[in-house]
Amino acid sequence: MRLLALIVIALVVGPLLGIVVDRAAGRLRVLPEHRCVSCHEGQGRRSLVPVVNWFQRCQHCERHKGMRYAAVDVLLAGSFGLLGWRFDDLRILVPYLMLSAVLVALSVIDFETHLLPNNVVWPSILTGLFLVLVVSGELGYEQGIYSALFGAGLLGGTLGLLHVVYEPGMGRGDVKLALLLGLFVGWIEPGLIGTVQRILYVMLVAFGSAGLVGLAYNAIRRRRGEIPFGPALAGATMLVVLVSPGLT
Template sequence: MVVAIVLGLLGLILGPWLGILVDRAVDRERLVADHRCPECGSSLGRSSLVPIRHWFLRCGVDPAHRRTRYVFVDVATVAAFALAGVRFGWNWQLGPYLALFAALVVMSVIDFETHLLLNVLTYPSLFVGIFLVLALSGPTGTEDRIWPALIGAAVYGGVLGVAFLAYPPGLGLGDVKLAPTLGLFVGWLSADELVAVRLVLYAMIVAFLLGGLTGVGINIATKRSMRAEIPMGPFLALGAAVIIAVSSPSATDLLTR
């Protein structure tokens, strides 16, 4: 419980900085440490980095401009960090999964707004992830999790790659580039290759169920018969987060019996 509260607070402090990453990625600009109004691009100044307070800053050009992006980034970061705290406790695994969740929040919000998963984020996430798996497994005595992690990455990347080739409109190439990172971290939860593959498949199923239901919901709400253009990235991230959350040792037994 304490770990969840501490990490939730950490998420609240980190949230504004992740918001800046989203800003700059959406606008394709170099990093500068202040927030901009998502609607007109005017600067909100350095005080926008103060947690919570920055929700209440008003755009100098038009106070009616909405700043939902920052509130959403903060809420998602706090929730993801608290979740990681509950799942891992004060354990060496906490660090890598916090890094994953921070990257997923940034990538999901960018994908949601622009329908793009940027190479500048997907590739480094995978490389850093593989580095962490290789670097941390030895000192922590979990070498038996290296193969499950790598196989998880190959399976998730492979399945989405095939799906993309079979039906290009269904997925973006960015989704295919994100998938190995998700498979890596989901597979890393287990020391057993088969369990890892199962967990990856569950993550995939949850992602496509949530994405599909949301698509159907949007279609009904907008009364369009065509498939709504929804970005899959946030749902892939959510599916992996759900499986990471429920895969506590006892739940893993349940999931894989």
């Protein structure tokens, strides 16, 4: 029942998230409607109706199909469902639902524009920090605050160092995203050593999967292309959150 409710919520949130994506990518003007990824023309109010918009095609250029909406909705419903299975306490579930919605939006934006815009990343970091502080206070989970801050510093610091050493490979947006991810990876269980371990897993999975996708992409396209790193980091974080013991 709860899983079903979460999936329905995901399908409603999906189109709204699409607006965030369009706005961040600079495609949205005034009306709340989706814009074509290809020609930037408005797609009408129908583009906001869940599931119906999966089958929509751009009437101006015919190139854009509803695949993007379907991908967002399926990713969101999948992660909401898995998080609902992972966390029992609603007070813990809600912050992680927020995280996953932000990560889906940022992954799509990074994929389409190769950018992780400040106007999405910074508000998410502040909201995440606020939720971690409030919920930890509510649960009497003070140690969780320390490991959350430590996690943010560790992942953000490590990627920040990589950014300084090798800028073309590690963008500044990735470093900011790492602050948000480290916060939630650290929060899940108290203790510094466990947090170091979880952050290491996130980096291993992220670099490993990005490397494999990059190799496959270059092999297929027969040329070197830039693969956005944000989606790999986001996916690795969700995986580590789902399999880590700790908060339930």
